[in-house]
Amino acid sequence: MTNSNSNPSNKYDLPEHFLDNDASQLTSEELDTLTYHKIDITEESSASSANQPKQQNKAVADDLISQFFKDSPVVPADFRAGFVAIVGRPNVGKSTLMNHLLGQKLSITSRKPQTTRHKIVGIDTRDNVQAVYVDTPGMHKKEVRAINRMMNKAATSALRDVNLVLFVVDALKWVPDDELVLEKLIHAEMPVVLVINKSDTLDNKNTLLPHIERLSTRMKFSEIVPVSALRGSNLDRLHEVIGQHLPFSPPLYGLDQITDRPARFLVSEIIREKIMRQLGEEIPYDLTVQIESFKQEPEAVKANGQKKAACTFIDATILVERQGQKAIVIGDKGSRLKQIGVEARQDMEKLLEQKIMLTLWVKVKGGWSDDERALKSLGYGDI
């Protein structure tokens, strides 16, 4: 730190992090230095005040308060914020929609139904609106196994305490699982917006209107918005509708925050997505990824003066049900696992904006998807 006497009124002599934080985070030593500055400044403006410690303390407090508010973003009175649940049967494009609404990939997507297993929270702040999206596993009728039951539970619980629901359907398709979602929403107290996704697949747009009319007789939707999540069509309109239906409220999360999920969770989801994309139909979805270790090393300067970039070291285990699946994931001479690793690392580097060293292992853990206790130990218990 610069000698405070050399330039008493220069605020950059203050402890560095004071510019970003409030005074409660200063050490007492730093506070002493700060007070010393303040005395110097006061002496410059008023010679008599040097003997008035109370006034000096008040000046310090005023300075801290004004600095604190100067650093806090000003939120307009008409700011709106709230939770938005994205619900629908499997494969209608809920995760694709959330990623495109966020403009950032958070939720994994694949052609395979039931890709989304957990409740994912994505935060989007724009135009004085903060929408906190909850992407849910698709709801479906076949609750055959423990994992399906848990996914349905997660989707239903996402409907509690939200301000708005986006009910996503696949173009003109209407199947019993859509009916199941509709039944859950009919008595919902919050507004429900029907999002007709995959509108790019419609050959004849005239068929849309009778479909919308039919669905409107089933329940009262606040709005019906046809979109193509994949192509990003009509999402501006959807953003507008979402904003209109959220309550006036200060932001619920930081204005720059994009998710409440820890980085280790997001990286395990990235690995899972790459496996599903690589293997397509070859492997059932009975597969999970466990992050064994996640160590972040900050940027450093080596002994020779060279800079060492920040790096995160990740060890992950892919758990499969059977020996045969292990061989499939590993591939010929490890080629498939290597490809999964390369693609996952690239996505992780984009997400975390730093170098990643990724080590992948494959292990057989029979019967995990049908064992509620094992699922809980893998983190499915809190969904």
Ligand SMILES: Nc1nc2c(ncn2[C@@H]2O[C@H](COP(=O)(O)OP(=O)(O)OP(=O)(O)O)[C@@H](O)[C@H]2O)c(=O)[nH]1
């Ligand atoms: N043509 C077209 N395909 C889409 C659109 N949106 C999503 N898809 C595709 O539909 C498939 C399923 O998308 P997801 O976003 O994984 O669907 P989901 O509803 O989250 O699926 P679950 O995880 O099973 O609940 C993927 O192949 C997407 O590329 C769209 O607007 N148009």
